[in-house]
Amino acid sequence: MMLKELLTTDVGVLSLLSILFMIVMSIYLYFWVEKKVKEDTQAHEKEQRAAIKAK
Numbered sequence: 001m002m003l004k005e006l007l008t009t010d011v012g013v014l015s016l017l018s019i020l021f022m023i024v025m026s027i028y029l030y031f032w033v034e035k036k037v038k039e040d041t042q043a044h045e046k047e048q049r050a051a052i053k054a055k
């Protein structure tokens with residue numbers, strides 16, 4: 001009964017779209033943050049290597 005309401009009524013379809021949007025957005029944000037952390041880590045390591053060579 002709930003599945004029928006979710007797929008057939010306007011409110012149900014909008015709720016389903018909202019849920020799917022939140023799932024997709026959270027996956028996107030996860031990979032985006034992971035990429036930024038990797039970039040920042042590499043930049044930090046590069047700075048550390050440059051500081052060691054400067055000594």
